[in-house]
Amino acid sequence: MSQPLILIIEDEEALRRFLIPTLSGQKYQVLSAATAAEGLAMARSHNPDLVLLDLGLPDMDGMAVLKGIRSWSRKPVVILSARNQERDKVRALDQGADDYLAKPFGAAELLARIRVALRHTIPADVAEPVVFSGGFRIDLERREVSLGGRIVKLTALEYRLLEALVRRNGKVATHSQLLAEVWGPGGEGNTHYLRIYMAMLRRKLEADPTRPRHFITEPNVGYRLNLDAPTP
């Protein structure tokens, strides 16, 4: 996959005019569609490595397009959404989208998000040790977390939450996804549990919990673990 193929499904021409050269300039192959129907057809015929999907398409609900793609492909889908549409974002993420970008976004943000989305998530049965920048290291095999060389003691739930974020490899995780993965069925609705455990993790693993570098909050959506945080 030397030159990943990216399919842009976006009806606004101005955005396509910005997206296509930006991505082409970064050694991606780019296809674009202006309607949902065209986009779905191109997704089937070209099997792109990543889809940038606008939620507000004229001919079809973006969610329906997402479902159409997900019915046969596990390839990453990144949602392009307007601001203040947290509910739509969460719905799309829970329906299988990998990440989202809120308009307006800059080129740097776009490329970073695409890089993360193209990374593989770490399957639950793979337990290779993962080392992060920023001085902390997680050994998924030995279930061990260390910060600056010192072992950090985590409770079982804290570790499970951390692991759920780690396995997403930098992609956003919604509240309900994390609750389901960490607390299991029936855990939904206890979002405040999640928030409290996240605060605990930050206190143990962040230099300054009021300026988190790793455990990034996406308000009203969920959390992501920033893997590219600079060393403090």
Next chain:
Amino acid sequence: METAPRPILVALGAEARALRLIQAGFRLARKRSAPWIAVHVETGGAQLAEDGEQVQVWLQEAQRLGAEVRVIQAPTLAQGLSEATRSSHAQALLLGRSRDRWPWARVGHSTADELQRRGLDTYIEVLDDRSDSAGPEHRGTGFGAMVGTLSVLAACSGLAWLVPREGNIALVLPVYLAAVAFIAHRWGQGLAVLAAVLATLLYNFLLETPRFSDAAAHWPNLLFFLAMLLAAQAVVGLLHRLRDQAREVQRREVHTASLYLLGRELARSLTPRQVADSAAEHIRRVFKVEACLLFPEGSGWRALPPPSLDPGLPPPEDLLPRLDVGERLGDPLEPLSLGRTYCLSLTGTDRSEGVLQVLPRETLGLPPGTWELLKAFAVQIALALERLRWLEEARRAQVESETERMRSTLLGAIGHDLRTPLAAIHGAAGSLLLPGQVPESTRRDLLTMIQDESERLAHLLGNLLDLTRLESGSIQVQKEWQPLEEVVGSALGRMERRQGALPVHVDLPQGLTLAPFDAVLIEQVLVNLLTNAQRHAPGQDTDLRAWDEPGWVHLEVADRGPGIPNGFEDRIFDKFFRLPEAPEGSVGLGLAICRAIVQAHGGRIHVEGRPGGGSSFRFALPLDGTPPQPPEGAL
């Protein structure tokens, strides 16, 4: 030495006439610059519930006109009043005379006489009401009336029997004349005619010589007799007219008083619901009927106070024209009868405001004369509703002109704030497209400018959209209990990812403070306040503090900038308000958004000066509801 004037005492019962007493008392007190006291004597006798209510209304009215109000208990009215007069050293006592309420007044020892006998040196003024002297009406053809008529005739015949036979007609006729007049006056015309016929027969049959002879033989006598009867009828007719006039005066007085009270109550009403409540209440009290107001709503009716008296009403488009027909035909007194209820159109000065529906308690309906008063009530109610509608229209017009003003301010602000960055972007892009080589450093400068200015545009548009949505209520506040730490972290993170490290000192309470709020919105508030602080005190330290108290959590963003000039502390939260010395780049929306968000949370926001210079923006969010239990093992 001047002493305080002695008060004026006004005795109030439940009668409609009490309003006149109240007014007289008020006038007298004002004339003599004396205080006045409205007193009601409860004699412990059986009192009607409606009377009790009415007394309360009168006492309230007196109180409104500045009277002190007293309710005293005494075995008799006279005793109660004399005690009240003595204890208050009243200079004058005003009371009304009412035959039906105080029967002893009729037989010579009125309450006033009684009070005189008790040696009261107070000036007693009896407000005599001629209309009251008419007394109760005993019309009808009841058994009692028939027995009375026959008894009177029998007594007259007995009297006539005693008179010598010959030439007695001059003596007998006045007796019958008086009897028939009495019967007519007492029991009505019907029985009077019956009595006249009977009297004629009796006279001819019993009294004319020879007794028990044929009446036809004495027809001249008979003619004379009938003429006298006609004269009696004329006397009675005059009496009745006098009585009717008196009754009319009294009725008008009752009408005026009840209309006055209704009007006063309606004037205080602020909503159609209040109008309906007081209208129904007054109508129930005055007419002894159930009432409600109906307002067209879609194809049905909305009843206030609910429920509707008759659920099976025709839809408004059918009913309203039928009510209006009555109006047009100039027959305002006939309400439309529907089922067991009656409907009157509530028509003010220009259009129908709704329908007044009444349900008489008895199946007989209402006495004929009361429809007129009910109609007057309906007009009052309609006018009150109309007044509310006009107020509402005026308010709406004001909101509209406010919106219009907003719009022009918006255009003015946008005209400048949108055009400036657009001009820069347009110019920079044009320069970049010029033929020929642009030096690399210039190229970068121009591109950076395009990026910065477009970011400014996006920010401005985002703010405008947010504010519009907040004000229109289309943003729903998603309150969830969450740690303050997290929203502070995401606000700072969002700013620092864009601008690099900021000199912000964060001071949060020890432990994890949870509060219910919408993270996206409160993050926006913090970002706006921090951006403001950075803009007004660039490069200087900003303090972000939080603390809690029972029921509230407080957050503060304090800067060391120039501070807010006196008198602007409220206005800076207004839309498009910019301090004259504000640096470039602010449109005057950030703080307006903050206020809208905080208010949408049920919180409050304000700014105050900071000891040592600068300003401190503080907002408080209510901790409503119970915080969720922290999970076991955490904290």
